[in-house]
Amino acid sequence: MLDSKKLVDWDKLAAQHLATELNAGSSRVYHADRLHRLVQDSGAGPDEFLFRHPELHRIIFIKQAIRDGQYLEGRSNRIGTKLYFAFNETNAYEGGKSIFVGDPNFDNALAFQAGFDRKRGVEDYIRDRDIIQILDNLPSLDPFLLKDRLMAEAITPHPGYFEITQEEWTRIREHVMARFRPIVEFAYAGLDAARAQARLRQLVEKLWDAKDMDTLAPIIKAMELDRDEAPIALHAWKGVIYYDYRMATLESQIRRFAEWLGSGAEPIDLIPTANRKIVLDVRDATRGLLRDRWRKARSRLEEYNDAYRKLFIDKQSPGPFISFLGNASDIFGELGDALSRLDHATEVWRSITDRHGSRHLKYEPLHQVLSLAYRILE
Known part of the structure; x- marks a missing residue:
C-alpha cells in the first residue's frame, strides 16, 4: 500500500479535478x-423522460468502492452507487453533496435534495426507486448494461439517455446471442434437427430475456441451476459476455497508459530530489495497481472462456461451465469493478494530458494525475 503522505490532499485533488472525474466518459459515471x-433539447416530452420526479435528473451517479461498509451490512457487493447533487444546478463542477444508495438517510436525503417523496404519487415513486435500484445492482454503468436492464423491466425512456448508437447496441447484442446459441443447442439436443433450428432463435431470445423459466427449463436442468436463482445467473452471464467484448476495446488504451507509466511519467521540470522520489513512487505504485487489476480481469475471463470452450467447442465435461454459472453473479461484479476502474483511470489520464497538450508533464500536474489514477485503481 502506498504511503498516503505521498498523495496530494484528496479533498484538494477532488476539487481541482471534479470536472475531470464527472466528464471522464467512463463506465463509472452516469451523468443523468x-x-x-x-x-x-431534442424536443422530447415528459413521457420519454427517465425519471418521473424531474429533480432526479439533476443527479450524477458514480460507482465507487465502499471503503467503510458498516451502514451497508448485508450488501451483496462492495461496489456502491453514489448520488452526487451539485450545489449549482447550472454548473455541477462547483461542488456538491453525495450519498450512497443504501445509506440509512438515503430516502430523507432524496426527499430533501430532489423532492423524492412517496406522497407525490406512489406509482411514480416506486418506478423511480426501481430505476435507482437497477443502477445500484449493476457493477458498472456501461450504456449497454444500463439500457439492457431497464428494457428487461419494460422501462424504455428516450434513447438519448444511453450513449450508445443503435449500430453498437445491435453489434453487442448479436455477439451475446451468438455466445448463447451453443447452450441452447446443448440443452435441446433431443429435438429433431428441423424442429430445433426452427425454435433456435426463439429460444435464444428467451435466454436473453431470462424470464420464461418454463421454456428455459431444459437449460436450467442441464446447467444444474436453481430455478429461482436462474434469472440472476443468466443475466450475470450476459454481463460477463459483455465485459469479455469490452475488454478487447479497452486493451489498446490501457496498454498506452501502461507504456506511459513505464517511460513517459517523469516530471520535465527541475525539482528537488525528494519531490522527484515522491512522484516516481506514486507512479510505480499506480503502475503496479494497473497491472494487477488488468491481470486479474484477464485471468477471470480466461477461466470463463476455457470453461465455455471445453463444453461447447471441445464437447468435454460441462463441469467447469456449470461451476462458472453458479458463480456468475460474483464474477460479473468483480469484472465490472475491475474494468470500470481501468476505464476510469485511463480516461482521467487521457483527459488531463490532453488538456495540457502533451503526455510530458511538469511535477504538479503529473503528481495530480498519478495520485488521482492511484485512488481510482486502489
Whole structure:
C-alpha cells in the first residue's frame, strides 16, 4: 500500500479535478443531468423522460468502492452507487453533496435534495426507486448494461439517455446471442434437427430475456441451476459476455497508459530530489495497481472462456461451465469493478494530458494525475 503522505490532499485533488472525474466518459459515471438536458433539447416530452420526479435528473451517479461498509451490512457487493447533487444546478463542477444508495438517510436525503417523496404519487415513486435500484445492482454503468436492464423491466425512456448508437447496441447484442446459441443447442439436443433450428432463435431470445423459466427449463436442468436463482445467473452471464467484448476495446488504451507509466511519467521540470522520489513512487505504485487489476480481469475471463470452450467447442465435461454459472453473479461484479476502474483511470489520464497538450508533464500536474489514477485503481 502506498504511503498516503505521498498523495496530494484528496479533498484538494477532488476539487481541482471534479470536472475531470464527472466528464471522464467512463463506465463509472452516469451523468443523468447532462443527458437529460440533451434529451430536453431534442424536443422530447415528459413521457420519454427517465425519471418521473424531474429533480432526479439533476443527479450524477458514480460507482465507487465502499471503503467503510458498516451502514451497508448485508450488501451483496462492495461496489456502491453514489448520488452526487451539485450545489449549482447550472454548473455541477462547483461542488456538491453525495450519498450512497443504501445509506440509512438515503430516502430523507432524496426527499430533501430532489423532492423524492412517496406522497407525490406512489406509482411514480416506486418506478423511480426501481430505476435507482437497477443502477445500484449493476457493477458498472456501461450504456449497454444500463439500457439492457431497464428494457428487461419494460422501462424504455428516450434513447438519448444511453450513449450508445443503435449500430453498437445491435453489434453487442448479436455477439451475446451468438455466445448463447451453443447452450441452447446443448440443452435441446433431443429435438429433431428441423424442429430445433426452427425454435433456435426463439429460444435464444428467451435466454436473453431470462424470464420464461418454463421454456428455459431444459437449460436450467442441464446447467444444474436453481430455478429461482436462474434469472440472476443468466443475466450475470450476459454481463460477463459483455465485459469479455469490452475488454478487447479497452486493451489498446490501457496498454498506452501502461507504456506511459513505464517511460513517459517523469516530471520535465527541475525539482528537488525528494519531490522527484515522491512522484516516481506514486507512479510505480499506480503502475503496479494497473497491472494487477488488468491481470486479474484477464485471468477471470480466461477461466470463463476455457470453461465455455471445453463444453461447447471441445464437447468435454460441462463441469467447469456449470461451476462458472453458479458463480456468475460474483464474477460479473468483480469484472465490472475491475474494468470500470481501468476505464476510469485511463480516461482521467487521457483527459488531463490532453488538456495540457502533451503526455510530458511538469511535477504538479503529473503528481495530480498519478495520485488521482492511484485512488481510482486502489
